[in-house]
Amino acid sequence: MEHLHYPNETADYRTARNALLDEEMALRAQIEAVAAKRRALPLGGEVPQDYIFERIGKTSMPEQVRMSELFGPHDTLILYSFMYGPERELPCPGCTHLLDGLDGAARHVGKRAALHIVAKSPIARLAAWAHERGWEHLSLLSTSGNSYDADYFGDTSKFSKGMRTQHHVPDGQNWDETIFNVFKKANGKIRHFWGSEMSFAPPAPKQHHRAGDLVDPLWGLLDMTPEGRGDFFPKVRYD
Template sequence: MTEEFPRMSFPNESSEYREARNALLDAEIALRRKTEAVAEMRRELPPGGVIPEDFVFERIGAYQRPEKVRLSELFGDFPTLLIYSYMFGPERDVPCPGCTHLLDCIDGAARHVPQRAPLCVVAASPIARLAAWAHDRGWAHLQLLSTAGNDYNAHYYGNTASLTLEMRTARGYKSDENWDEPMLNVFGKDGDTIRHFWGSELVFAPDDPGQDHRGLDVIDPVWGLLDTTPEGRGDWFPKVDYSR
């Protein structure tokens, strides 16, 4: 149903265009409301599972030296922690271009998000390799951690190790092959208890025809910008290096 409120118009537009644009605006308003309704459902989730262990990561600390840090320490003085699993394991010559373009964008957000909740990026490569890549990429605000030596990604779907046989069969994955995956997980800390709050499970949900999983679109401005264009996303996909 069309809502009654003053509508915009642009120079020399046709009545046909305005009618279609008004209908689209109504759909955009409905989507905005649905987006907030989904966010409210997320905020009202009951307590998630307690973490199985206080995972130990490696990061670059004082004097540019590697140091160990536990997941519990990453919260600082905040009750919430965000961790993004980056597809950049030691077996990859270069990291996933999809993850990389997203982190290019999130590096700017990482100036602001930690005012409300710490944001970390984890990957299985050694910390020196991650730090060198971040430097080359020009990431000034992201906090990168190495999961080398811990099972964080296996527990929280930063790789495919924990997929059930049923999930593998549904997606055509072989039982003896594993690789890293993009995954955003949010954790909450209450006293000494740390629980999983939310994970981007849409990454592993069935794709709609002609789409990929779109599991992290909510935090990805590249796809949002392209969705505003007449050409849309098309079959284009980001690259790590556009000069090649």
């Protein structure tokens, strides 16, 4: 295998870099192997109801839309639960920076699958935030008034006792959570396909759960640098 050689690099550097490249290629193969296993999953459970969401319609007024209508021309639907409930003064900075990156990708994803962002705040509040952030391609929906978040773990209300303990959710309290869920239309029914359950798996020491890293450009860029991620975490605003 031929390798690149940058100006004035040392033999020690090239030896170490070539060894790292071998590991990067192995990681690439592992990522694809996991993706193939994900694609081969059997369909999950049927969605218990045709949830009603709220969105901003073509007339710039709120309108109701059923889950079955969110697929558009596709058979696959991706919903991302955005941590911006009415009790929050500002949305989650982790969710917000992720959506900053996904806004550009949304125009392309929409050619192959339906993608929508759901949160508990009223739709007018979500639309105002999208305008402030400059999001032009993301479709935001309000889950206010339906049980989607509870059923698909966009909040903690249906966590088991063990999960509540693991995630330090006090008795009598609940909050919204971040998770991707993918749904599939098959034989006239909507079935769950996959969820980013690693959001709720025990993280490695001194690491974020990293459940959405494969679609998050920020962390990928920082992982290329000598400093890495360090203890950096994005903010909603930088003064």
